Amino acid sequence: MLVYVRFLLISLLYITLILAKVTKRDTLERNSVLGCGFYFSKIQNWDDQNSLSTQFYGSVCSYRPAFQSWISCISDSINQFSRNENNVTFNSSLVEVQKTCGLIQPEIKNVTLDEYYRILHNASHFIRNDFPADKNDGLINYPIKANNSYINPIIIAYHNYSNNIDRSNFSVYFYYLYFFICFFIASIVNYLNHANSLQYLNQWTISCKIKGFLIKCLYKGHHTSYVNILGDKLIALLPSRLETSILTNYIILNGIILAFGYNVDPTNSLFRTKSQQMLRLVADRAGILAFGNLPIIFLFGARNNMLMTLTDFDFATFISLHKWVGRIMILHSILHSSCYLCYSILAGSFKFSELELYYKCGILAMILLLLLFCLSLGYIRKNHYELFLYTHIALAVVFMAACWKHVENLGWKNWLIISIVMWIVERLARVYNILKNGGVLNSKLYLVQVRHDINDTLIRVSINRKKCNMHLRPGQYYFAYFMHPLIFWQSHPFTVIDLKEKNKIIIVLKPKGGASKVLYESLLRTTGILDIKVALEGPYGHSAPIHHSDNILLFAAGTGIPGPLFHAMDLSSRLGEHSNKKVKLVIIIRDSVILNAFRDELLILRNKSILIEIYLTRKPSSKHVASRNSLDLSPYENTSLIARAVTLEDLKTFAEVSFGRPNIAGIVESCVEPKKSLSILSCGAPQFVDFLRDITSSIIIEHPESNIDYYEEFQRW
Incomplete structure (x- = not known):
């Protein structure tokens, strides 16, 4: 079911393209309506003192002789520029007249086609070719006929202007075509990778060099780690x-x-100067884009x-694309606002425009967009994530409402509609995802600590999965909702370990701030064990197809143990004892304290064909070492308080233990074998992952004879 929901999100994008066809502006009937309306609205000596509107099209929409002149001009222009077979084009012009006058003279919306022809017929009996040029010569209270030498350039000018609008609308298609090509190629590569068919491509040196180039960090080993631009604040x-290649x-x-x-x-018939014309054209295109x-x-x-499933791009990649495409949109919006502001000042229409609702909503939308950008900066996301998240949603909602009012009578609402529907469907998919996983599940939280120090503390969450049949693969993650009164609405992503035999899903989290700190303080008020309800949304992400390789090297550093450990557990059961594959799990931690939270899962690997290397970067002191019984086979559920550490003797029974920082490049090089x-x-x-990414990139380029793949499960956005 969820696959169909994801497919629906993609389909909505391409429905957008179908809807966009409706917005074609460059039609003869529309150009004739606007061109003739423009000409007759410029006439200042209509006898329309009782006109209902002072707007630009006020006279032609509300004053009868001016309206008759307008319709007569439309008919003449259409007949001049087209065959107008069976009056089809002229009939269509009624719709454009109704759109133009809809807000000025609402009664015109009710004009029927027969009445439209009667107005034209009546105008033909009273229309005059000669009329006063200005108020000094007299007022006009009868239909008049304009000279074609004045009207035709205006209609042609509207054709050029409308053609630019249509070109701008059509240009958006290139966005979707571009990303379709990118993701289609990525999907093919992903399929070949999971089918273990990329080995044929890796026979080519250029293929390995391209792979190594794309894996490397963009700048000085920074991808998942923040780079300081102007100190710690920026x-x-x-x-x-x-x-970067996709975005560039x-x-x-x-x-x-x-x-x-x-x-x-x-001819520049619609604008006073060429500069005004270009400002308006650029403003329109930037706004549409x-x-x-x-x-x-x-x-x-x-x-x-669904693109994540098709391409195996992780969520962090799409969030990166989300941010940068959003920044491009902000630049478009700034360009649109700046050009339109300059245009309205030069054209002398700023004082009038600033009173219009659409203009005010455009200014509001621009302000909200800049606020969205400022509150999405790295410092806010890193240090005040909840503030970023909720302001992001709230500002986005108000921004979309302001955009709606900005273009309510102009067009282009289809982009807003499709975005809003997509957002709603995606939120409903999240709810369905939670219900699919059994709704609210029972779980136990255990405090894992040796010293009463939050920096040396972990929380192990054991979730009962009996209610549902979850299909979970190594490397996937859930967004977890803890049903605590203070944080039940918050969700955070966690890589999990699935213990199918025990019907348990294990999450290990480190208390920092926000939701995890609330859970930590709640555990401190108990005996270190807490029953709590949990809702799981997911699983998200993909499982790397590492089982195809001859050699498999798993790196886990700090609290990043669950993913690589789950992979090792899965490989140990999948490969069997007689497999020729070599699997090595490298764990790099400060001390053995963190292994308390994973001791049951580590024990599963005790007699398996998995080589485990553990590097302790901080030497233990005697007061931090607990008894040897700390690594026994008793499950957590039978203990009253988790406050024990793993001893070195226990670790050395099934793993190679070393002190100090490992030679990462040496470990990787030792696993590289020609033709394997x-x-x-x-x-x-x-x-750590940025450092390993750069090292692996260099080794891939240096060893084109070996098929080396790199997968990263740490995600940050």
Whole structure:
């Protein structure tokens, strides 16, 4: 069911393209209506003192002789520029007249086609070719006929202007085409990878060099770790080289669309100067492109995104694309606002425009967009994530409402509709995801600590999965909701370990701030064990196809143990005793304290064909070492308080234990064998995975004869 929901999200994007066809502006009936209306609205000596409106089209919409003149001009222009077989084009012009006058003279919306023809017929009897040029010569209270030499350039100018609008609308198609090509290629590569068919491509040296190049961090070993731009206050996450390649081409595409393809009117009939004309054309295109990005931004920010399944790109990759496409949209919006502001000032219409609701809503939308950007900066996300999350949602909702009012009578609401529907469907998919997993589940929380120090403390969550039949693979993660009165609405992602034999799902978390600190303080008020209800949304993510490789190297650093450990457990049961595959699990931790939370899972590997290397970067002191009985076979559920440490003697019975920091490059090099494949999987602290990413990239390039793949399970956004 969830697969169909994800498929629906993708389908909504392409329904957008179908809806966009309705917005074609460059039609003869529309250009004739606007061109003739523009001409007759410029006439200042209509005898329309009782006109209902002072707006630009007020006279032609509300004053009868002016309206008759307008309709007569429309008919003449259509007959001049087209065959108008069976009056089809003229009939269509009624719709455009109703749109133009809908807000000024609502009664015109009720004009029927027969009445439309009667107005034209009546005008033909009283229409005059000669009329006073200004108020000094007299007022006009009868229908008049305009000279074609004045009308035709205006209609042609509207054709050029409308053609630019249509080109802008059509240009948005290139966005979707570009990402379709990117994700189609990624899907093919992903399919071949899971089918173990990429080995044929890896026979080519250039293929290995491209892979190594794309894996490497973009700048000085920074991808999952923040880079300081201006001290600790202005920090950012950099995209990977693969993400940068996708985004760079997307930025170039946007630059080309913005810079080229304008159909400039040489007569400049609609604007006072050429500069005003260009400002208006650029403002319109930038605004349309900004709206065209909205569905893409909403899709990339969705957890239930089928593209993740198709491409094996992780959620962090799509969040990176979400952020950068959003920034491109902000630049479009700034360009749209700036050009339109300059245009309205130069054209002398600013004082009038600022009173209009659509103009005020446009200003509000721009302010909200800038607030969204400022409250999404790295410092806010890192130190005040909940503030970022809830302000992001609230500001996005108000922003979409402001955008709706901004274009309510102009068009382009289809981009807003599709984005809103996509957001609602995705939220409903989350609810369905929770219900599919059994709704609210029973769980126990255990405090794992040796010293009463939050820095040396972990919380082990054991969730009863008897209610549901979850299909969980190593490397996948859940968003967990803890039903605590203070944090029940919050969700946080956790990589899990699935113990099917015990009907348990294990989560281990480190108390920091926010929700985890609330749980920690609740455990301190008890004996270290707490019963709590938990809802699980997921599983999300993918499982790396490392089982195809001849050699498998798993790196786990710090609290990043669950993913690699679950992979090792899965491989130990899948490969069997007679497998020729070599599997090594490398665990890098400060001391053995953290292994308390995973001792039962580690014991599963005791007599398996998995080589385990443990590196303790901090030497133990006597007061921190507990008894040897700390690593026994008794489950956590039979203990009253988890406050024990794993001794070195226990570790050495099934693992190779060393002190100090390991030679990561040496470990990787030792697993590389000519003509044999190697899969490297990592999870740990940001600096560690970035360091390993760069090392692996270099080794892939240096050893094109070996098929080396790198997978990263740590995600940060």
